[in-house]
Amino acid sequence: MSTPVDFLLWVRGPGFDIALVVFIIGILIRLLEVLILGRKPDYAEPRGGELGAGLRTLLTRTLPEPGTFKRSPFTVVGGYIWHIGFFISLFLFVPHIELIDATIGLSWPGIASNLVDAVAAVTLVTLVAMLFSRLTHPVKRLLSGPEDYLSWLVTFLPVMTGYLAYHRMIDPYPLVLGLHILSVEILMVVFPFTKLMHAFTFIIARWYNGAMAGRRGVQS
Amino acid sequence: MSEATLERGLKAFREQMNAPIASFFSSCVNCGMCAEACLFYTETGDPKYTPINKLEPFRRIWEQEYTLWGRVKSWLGLSQPVDDELLEAWEPLVYDGCTLCGRCSMVCPVGNDISYMIRCAREGFVAAGYAPDGMKNASRRAVTIGSPMGVKFPALAAQIKHVEADTGLTIPVDVEGVDYMALLSSMEIMNFPEYMAALARIFKQVGITWTLCSEAFEATNSGIQIGSSDIAKELVNRIVVAAERLKVKYVISPECGHAYTAIRWEGPNLIGRPYNFKVVHILELLEELRSSGRLKTEGYEDARLTFHDPCQIVRKGGVLEQPRHLLNMVASDFVEMNDHREMNWCCGGGGGVSAIERAEALRLKVFKRKKSQLEELNVDTLVTACANCRLIIEEGLEEYRMEIPVVGLTEMIAEHLVGDEKNE
């Protein structure tokens, strides 16, 4: 019997296992294939330290350079809104916290579900606006290829299906909940093989940027 | 005679790959914000000048050969190759359309050091034969004649005579065992000999022992600009050999941006070992003399003036505070540009762009960025510390009919020396 409940059980069982295995192994492969490349020793006498400068850049790059912000406010503000919205929805919705607790044993307080709901709605609208910008802004349109649109889609779907599930807009609920979980599993499987990896590698990239500049005495 | 081939270019790309570059490519989400930091995009509005777009050939090598999924895509025939056609199409973006100013590297939200990647990518372009003729010729002259502008020692000797006559001071050449060996850029020799005079007067006052070297006076490094470490190494090595032969303690990098990058930051890595001497930028040295009280000046410039930060000295060189302290020593009305210090805009001629004849129109177009920066300030004088910036800015000001004199900071300091013969 193939019912929505069977579907839900599959995505919560074997589907989740597959996604988690691909996600973890994929990310480790991607991180190691970057890090193991290493870099040559630098014989130039340093003016400043690498470690501290790298860590500072890791933090300071979170804020935009003011001139660039003025020139591309939409990208910056839109980027902030949907990233923050995505993380609030992901990490502060109580059912998600339960999932994380059950998976890795870490737990923290959540926020009101209807607040998450509002944040998710804003995130959805912003993501659509970001897509529109990607399709119309000459720079972004030139740079973007299938991978960019795929990354957008697999990011958008979990938020959208989550919203549909919360509002029970598709019946029966096991179906929409299953679709939501499936969309997250798709995200997890696609994640290591696309630029979604930036969620991890930005730490390495920012550190190297800050370290290389810090060595020359500049805070980048 | 060997030749440049695509295969050599691809190998060079492969050779350049390292953890920082792999992390940068992995992190780029094509947000396009680097475009807003690049004067080639802001002044032309052409998206092809978006910094990260200039790296497409290098990016393909990374994806196809250094990522698991990219290899799978290649096997499945889903990847676009890096071929002669691609490199030819990208050559004007990587050379004419990038001054390696590094402004993009300061704004990338995921922290990509894009200008570093372009510097590395040029290794592949030059090995595959896709470098602009102007830069190839500059490199040939640098290696065969000793200077990208074709300046030989006799020409320098003639300028030395002039300077000695003007100042009444001796310009030491090939003196062993002194503390400092000064380098010059061809442009300073030919266009701005005032720099040499300024050095002589300042060092006389503070009592520094120094020399020029007849075999290694040229500070500029065409190899760095064209993106060939092999050529760059050959040119740097001349300086290293000379400095170690003359047993100097310091080598002074002149008012030239990329020369500082070449000798200070890339040089030891090109020759594969640390130096037996230290490299200081002339502004670093002057500031040290000022703060220790040895450098004494008198009087102030009345003119309202501003400072153009040479990218390679300030943003990419770390000489940030020194020019400010020195300017405040001799200027009463020093104003900063709107974007200044490590966020200043490039003059448009760095990274070898000034050597590319065909890029002149583009260069003048992107100069509009500097022009509007200057217009906001309404200054009488522009001070800088790079002979290349100086020349490019003078050309730009002339093109746009702006009457603002451009002065080297070292010369300006020299003008105010206490007890200098010229001021007495």
Added chain:
Amino acid sequence: MAETGKGMGKTLAQSLRESGVSRRGFLKFCTATASMMALPPSMAPAIAQALGKAKRPSVIWLSFQECTGCTESLTRSHSPTVENLIFDYISLDYHHTLQVAAGEGAEAAREAAMRENKGQYIVVVDGSIPLGNPGYSAIAGISNLQMLEETVAGAAAVVAVGTCAAFGGLPHAKPNPTGAVSVSEIVKDKPVVNVSGCPPIPTVITGVLAHFLTFGSLPELDALGRPMAFFGKSIHDRCYRRPFYDKGLYAETFDDEGARKGWCLYRLGCKGPMAYNACATAKWNRGTSWPVESGHGCLGCSEPDFWDAGGFYNALSIPDSDITRQAVYVAGAGVALGAVAGAVNRSKQARAREEHEPVTIDDLDKRP
């Protein structure tokens, strides 16, 4: 219990009056039925009229792999109700738990009912049907499958009562040793109404029968064959604790502050969001309470595979997976594969460096 054919001439109204139910009480039941079936109150007189004229239908109740909980649910009310009277009124011609007759006599009653009411009787089934081996469950030497097929052949409709009959239920739970299946997996050519629940709400069973008596047809069903009127909304949607869910106020243990204040039981494993049933409105024990009101999360018993849908005390969002216990091995595999990928990259880089041909000013050009 009604004897075969007895009272077939009487209408429901007559029967109820004989049992001492007043006209007023009967109308009250009709209004309640209308409301339960999500019909407008104006339909109550029509229901009353229809029920008043309705003839006693013959019902054959088949019990297969079941626990008798469904029958208990229907019969163990504390005091007589109109629902019970409806149940009494129908001509329950066969129900091996309740009937007096046994053995051949019982089977003869079933066969007689089938013969006399061919094409008109209703078959009610509780329990699942084992397909693994007919001997797993048989009555009077007749396997469940055979009895179901035989009995259903002449039926007007089939009502699968309880989750076992509706979806396989407990016998169908992993590893399903008897090969248990639901009624609807066997009966394909007759209308089947699933009244799921473990056990189902008595009102829902009688509601379905009342609908059949009133309209002569089966009620509107959802995708799982359940009457929309009762299963159209989830427990979560009709739960009085729902505002706490929206506000993010949850009980985290059964005896904490939240539990005492009656906060949402999601974190304690309540399956209300995925369970469709009428518990929150119909309640149990004559409207006394229902599981969530008593302080325990919904088990989702009206849903297929509810036994296998993760622990009863695990939040609905928790994956039903033990891969996280293997996380160390997965991470180990990732590190090993990553080391291989890194080594491949490293060797590619090293080879390119070894094969480096210095670029000189003589080879800046491509040969034309």
